[in-house]
Amino acid sequence: MAPSVAIIGAGFGGLCMAIQLERVGIRSYTVFEKAGDLGGTWRDNSYPGAGCDIPSHLYSYSFEKYASWTRRYPEQPEILGYLAHCADKYDVRGKIRFGTEVRRAVFGGSGWQVTTSAGGEERTEAFDVVVMGVGQLNRPQLPDISGMEEFEGVSFHSARWNHDHDLTGRRVAVIGNGSSAAQFIPRIAEQVEHLHVFQRTPNWVIPKPDATFGPLAKLAFHFVPGLQRAYREWIYRYAEGTLYPALAQGWSVNLLKQRALRHLEAQVPDPALRARLTPDYPPGCKRVVIDSTFYPALTRPNVSLVTDGIVRITPKGVETADGLHEVDTIVYATGFKSTEFLAPMEVVGREGRTLEERWEGGAEAYLGISVPGFPNLFMLYGPNTNLGHNSIIFMIECQVNHIMSCLPHLAGSGPIEVRPAAMAAWRRQLDAAMARMVWGGGCQSWYKTADGRVTNNWPGPTTLYRRLTARPPRPAYRVVGSG
Numbered sequence: 071m072a073p074s075v076a077i078i079g080a081g082f083g084g085l086c087m088a089i090q091l092e093r094v095g096i097r098s099y100t101v102f103e104k105a106g107d108l109g110g111t112w113r114d115n116s117y118p119g120a121g122c123d124i125p126s127h128l129y130s131y132s133f134e135k136y137a138s139w140t141r142r143y144p145e146q147p148e149i150l151g152y153l154a155h156c157a158d159k160y161d162v163r164g165k166i167r168f169g170t171e172v173r174r175a176v177f178g179g180s181g182w183q184v185t186t187s188a189g190g191e192e193r194t195e196a197f198d199v200v201v202m203g204v205g206q207l208n209r210p211q212l213p214d215i216s217g218m219e220e221f222e223g224v225s226f227h228s229a230r231w232n233h234d235h236d237l238t239g240r241r242v243a244v245i246g247n248g249s250s251a252a253q254f255i256p257r258i259a260e261q262v263e264h265l266h267v268f269q270r271t272p273n274w275v276i277p278k279p280d281a282t283f284g285p286l287a288k289l290a291f292h293f294v295p296g297l298q299r300a301y302r303e304w305i306y307r308y309a310e311g312t313l314y315p316a317l318a319q320g321w322s323v324n325l326l327k328q329r330a331l332r333h334l335e336a337q338v339p340d341p342a343l344r345a346r347l348t349p350d351y352p353p354g355c356k357r358v359v360i361d362s363t364f365y366p367a368l369t370r371p372n373v374s375l376v377t378d379g380i381v382r383i384t385p386k387g388v389e390t391a392d393g394l395h396e397v398d399t400i401v402y403a404t405g406f407k408s409t410e411f412l413a414p415m416e417v418v419g420r421e422g423r424t425l426e427e428r429w430e431g432g433a434e435a436y437l438g439i440s441v442p443g444f445p446n447l448f449m450l451y452g453p454n455t456n457l458g459h460n461s462i463i464f465m466i467e468c469q470v471n472h473i474m475s476c477l478p479h480l481a482g483s484g485p486i487e488v489r490p491a492a493m494a495a496w497r498r499q500l501d502a503a504m505a506r507m508v509w510g511g512g513c514q515s516w517y518k519t520a521d522g523r524v525t526n527n528w529p530g531p532t533t534l535y536r537r538l539t540a541r542p543p544r545p546a547y548r549v550v551g552s553g
């Protein structure tokens with residue numbers, strides 16, 4: 071009999087899992103989604119200019135080619151449309167329970183008791199398998215700046231954009247200058263009276279070579295056999311062949327640095343402004359921003375870059391060492407609680423131990439997917455599976471394939487879990503690979519915990535990750551209760 075599967079989250083990860091189950095005829099699954107619609111991060115991040123800086127021919131499922139992309143780097147509505155198209159085409163929408171938040175998952179006997187909350191009512195159901203598809207960037211991080219609650223204007227986080235608040239003619243502060251801010255600053259700069267951009271640390275920025283696909287290109291993608299696949303492969307190999315070695319501090323470090331410096335020089339004529347935008351840490355240590363409109367926006371007369379540290383928020387604006395910047399709107403583009411994997415869900419494993427307890431020193435999982443003591447529990451986009459250079463959808467597909475290869479082992483034999491020895495070996499391999507990556511020293515980033523452990527990123531080539539996840543699950547896994 072097919073196992074019953076609880077999939078948590080209806081974003082790229084959860085939908086991929088559901089689709090692959092459908093494709094092999096397993097319909098005994100339920101997708102729990104706390105929001106009222108699918109899409110995950112592509113539903114939540116609807117700020118002006120939201121889009122993906124990885125071309126969509128690669129940032130999409132390998133099994134679902136799409137000839138309708140209107141440009142190389144489509145914006146959020148198109149990506150959301152693609153996900154809706156996939157959900158409908160593979161008939162998974164009817165299996166999604168919207169408005170249903172998973173509060174708790176407790177392992178007992180041979181499976182999981184999953185407690186959900188919907189419309190104020192709690193309900194507990196049994197499943198053989200739980201697949202977590204909640205992502206790494208799902209909970210906005212507001213900064214801890216004194217006086218925030220006293221601000222008299224309107225404030226919101228970039229991932230919870232207040233579309234009812236018209237920014238036309240307003241004086242606006244943006245706190246943060248990461249990938250999200252870099253995408254919406256150019257859009258709102260055209261609208262507002264004045265924009266103050268508060269930058270704590272400059273980012274390395276490289277150009278985004280966007281292009282539209284006209285009717286001919288779309289027809290070619292639709293009808294020319296192999297064209298989409300070849301284009302996808304080219305983008306993938308380029309990212310893997312040039313960007314990855316830079317992050318591994320290999321041959322392309324200087325190439326990346328020079329590309330970013332040339333971009334800065336070409337777009338920012340003022341040497342004083344350029345100096346304030348030049349990072350003093352190695353490129354890639356923080357996520358490189360890929361954008362061609364951010365720097366020009368900073369050179370507009372109605373935009374000021376503020377690099378003095380923020381002292382406090384007052385009722386009237388943002389105070390720095392050089393004085394008060396009076397504004398009526400504050401946008402917090404301050405990122406996400408990226409290292410608190412799966413929070414605030416409570417996940418209780420085989421020996422009554424929670425994942426939170428197990429991860430006290432930082433989250434970790436075998437292949438980023440499985441944790442000893444938590445049988446039949448699998449993660450998508452889990453610890454150490456984020457990328458700074460390529461498509462995360464590639465990684466998600468590797469994880470789904472791995473989970474699919476585990477499912478036949480459950481039939482008849484009982485729950486399986488990863489062996490502690492396999493986890494320990496994995497940890498050693500990760501640590502060794504991590505030592506050569508650029509993320510460790512020189513900067514603070516959402517890739518790591520406060521004490522500097524990189525819990526989010528995958529330190530190898532993605533080709534290696536595909537090979538490792540394609541291995542048969544045994545001998546790394548064992549049936550619970552066996553040796």
Ligand code: NAP
Pocket residue numbers: 121122123124207213214215228245246247248249250251253268269270271357380403404405406514516
């Ligand atoms: P982020 O990269 O974590 O950036 C947060 C920004 O807020 C940083 O500039 C940070 O400064 C600043 N900040 C945080 N706390 C602050 C404080 N107390 N005072 C002043 N500044 C503060 O967040 P994000 O821009 O939302 O992006 C997160 C990730 O989402 C990206 O790295 C990327 O992986 C993904 N993303 C991808 C795309 C895409 O096109 N694929 C688009 C958007 C986002 P410091 O640098 O000094 O910490």
